[in-house]
Every structure is written in C-alpha cells, then in structure tokens.
Amino acid sequence: GENVEQHPSTLSVQEGDSAVIKCTYSDSASNYFPWYKQELGKRPQLIIDIRSNVGEKKDQRIAVTLNKTAKHFSLHITETQPEDSAVYFCAASRGGGSYIPTFGRGTSLIVHP
C-alpha cells in the first residue's frame, strides 16, 4: 500500500518568514495530493491540493509543488502569520473508485510574533 512520510514533525518560524513542509510517497500510481490544516481543537480543513498533471499550484500565500519523478511534494507558506500556527497534514491517493487517502503524520507549525 501507499506510504507517506512527512517532515519535519515540528517547525518553528518567526512571523514573516517562509515555511516549507515536505512529503514523500511510495506509490507511483498516486495522483491526488491534498494538504489539510488543523487548528488546535478543530477539524482538518483542506487548504490546497494538486493533481498529478500539474507541477505547481498557488493560492495567495500558499503553494504546493509536485515532483512525480522523485515522488515528493511540498507545501510552501510565505510571509507567515501567527494564525498560520496549526498542524498540517499531507495526503496521497490514487484515483479510481476506492480512493483510500494515506495521510502523513503531520507537521506542527508554530509562528512566533
């Protein structure tokens, strides 16, 4: 089955700095890669996703890059703000009817004012 590794497990940055979270996956058939943000005590919510037919996607201060050859994808947050503090999860899945996403173990991002 799919295996998703996520690094780092904890990331501490100063407000205004950039943050990068990296994930690798094992199944070359995976073609959908969402990122979820979970604030303390709340449910995970999708912040951005990328499909395997594109290499990069941006949405304001966040971007995701995908390297299918190397089987890794990354989340980039620029100009971090204290409200970006949360746990971020990457996931990978193949298409088709079953679509069982495999999640990374999460990265706790702390943005210091």
Next chain:
Amino acid sequence: EAQVTQNPRYLITVTGKKLTVTCSQNMNHEYMSWYRQDPGLGLRQIYYSMNVEVTDKGDVPEGYKVSRKEKRNFPLILESPSPNQTSLYFCASRPGPRDEQFFGPGTRLTVL
C-alpha cells in the same frame, strides 16, 4: 448550512460496553469515511463507504463496524471497546473519489 455532524462529541465509557458514534452529512455526498487521530500517528482511516450498502476496510478496521443504510448516515460501532481505542475520531464525507473531504467536528472517546 452544508455540514458533517457527529454525536456525541465527548464520551467516556468502560471496557466492553457497546457504543455507537453517529455521523450525518447533508451534502448528498457519495463517499464517507471514519478516521482516528492519535498523537504522532496522524489520521488513519478505519472504514469508508462509496455508497449506500457499500463499505470497505481502511488501514485500521479491527474492533470497529460500520453500516451505510442511508446516504446521509454512516455510524461507527464499537461492539466491545478496549482502552487502545481511546482516540479522537473524525467522520468525513466527499462528493467523489478525488474531491475535498469535509470533516465532522470530532468525537473524543476515552475507554477506561
């Protein structure tokens, strides 16, 4: 308001006492899933359903049962809970296999 609801939100129970956590969505989504979240382990899928009466095991199905008799409801059943099932549980739904998942608010379960 489009949403996924779960009940109860918090539950403390004892080993062996059967319990059910309900999940309901009002978005007419085909796909529904149950996850458990444990510190350092991320989100692990317990069971999922692709439609009414169609369910399948996820990564950690042992000790759990589900049913999908109606499109909107997907209850999680613990026939004989054990302390290792103490966890935070999330229900989620999505329209199709590669669509955004909408998570419920979570159920924090403690089994003594």
